[in-house]
Amino acid sequence: MADFNVNLRGVGSVSVIDVKGYLDAHTAPELENVFNKLLDQRQFRVVVNFDELKYISSAGLGVFMAYVETMRENSGDIKFSNMKENVYNIFDLLGFPILYEFFKEEKEALQKFDSQG
Amino acid sequence: MNSSNKIFEKELLIKSTTDNLALIREFTRSAAEESGFSDETIGKIILAVDEACTNIIKHAYKYSPDGNIFITIKFEDNKFIIAITDEGNHFDPARVPEPDLIHYYKQKRAGGLGMFLMKKLMDEVKYSTLTGNKNQVILVKYLS
Numbered sequence: 001m002a003d004f005n006v007n008l009r010g011v012g013s014v015s016v017i018d019v020k021g022y023l024d025a026h027t028a029p030e031l032e033n034v035f036n037k038l039l040d041q042r043q044f045r046v047v048v049n050f051d052e053l054k055y056i057s058s059a060g061l062g063v064f065m066a067y068v069e070t071m072r073e074n075s076g077d078i079k080f081s082n083m084k085e086n087v088y089n090i091f092d093l094l095g096f097p098i099l100y101e102f103f104k105e106e107k108e109a110l111q112k113f114d115s116q117g
Numbered sequence: 118m119n120s121s122n123k124i125f126e127k128e129l130l131i132k133s134t135t136d137n138l139a140l141i142r143e144f145t146r147s148a149a150e151e152s153g154f155s156d157e158t159i160g161k162i163i164l165a166v167d168e169a170c171t172n173i174i175k176h177a178y179k180y181s182p183d184g185n186i187f188i189t190i191k192f193e194d195n196k197f198i199i200a201i202t203d204e205g206n207h208f209d210p211a212r213v214p215e216p217d218l219i220h221y222y223k224q225k226r227a228g229g230l231g232m233f234l235m236k237k238l239m240d241e242v243k244y245s246t247l248t249g250n251k252n253q254v255i256l257v258k259y260l261s
Contacts, residue, residue, distance in 0.1 A: 025171040057138075086160050
């Protein structure tokens with residue numbers, strides 16, 4: 001059984017998703033549920049904090065692909081922070097840095113939203 | 118004895134459910150560690166095997182949990198060979214296009230990422246059809 005945990009918290013007008021453990025085809029639906037909840041609540045400004053994520057497969061990457069355009073169409077975005085090198089390397093291999101903003105610290109991602117108004 | 122002298126073969130037969138992916142990764146990790154790969158390379162091998170099995174669960178068995186996935190890992194002459202066999206629907210890797218991130222972005226979907234990753238992460242990826250309607254993918258990593 002894959003060990004994965006997802007937590008949602010609000011920081012000002014931004015929703016922060018903390019992901020922890022192993023994000024694979026088995027656990028990706030849990031993350032989808034969180035994004036669906038955000039869409040229901042019309043929360044489009046999202047930071048995903050990867051600090052405690054140990055592993056990601058393409059099933060996890062696919063979740064971000066599925067939701068980012070909707071967020072942007074509604075003046076929001078999905079930004080990434082606190083990613084470990086081994087996890088970042090997978091995003092990089094697939095070309096994600098062209099389409100997504102990555103930040104070392106969560107607060108930098110939050111500031112970027114603030115500066116965008 | 119250095120790692121190049123090691124020879125082994127390990128087998129795992131499991132059902133086609135996504136909750137088995139953690140077990141598949143553990144099985145792969147243990148064999149890759151025994152072969153003497155660096156942590157970084159072990160991570161790549163584990164992800165490639167996860168992607169191959171995820172594709173089988175999703176496409177060959179269409180999430181039916183009763184399918185068999187048979188994995189053998191062999192290590193000899195510094196060659197780490199993972200053979201993954203299923204009895205599900207045949208799929209033609211040539212018909213899966215290279216993923217185009219910008220296109221996916223507009224389509225709000227992603228597909229083919231797993232196959233693309235497997236090719237990037239491993240030294241060799243080969244698909245074949247075996248007798249008895251079985252499909253096999255072979256992943257190879259060389260210990261340098």
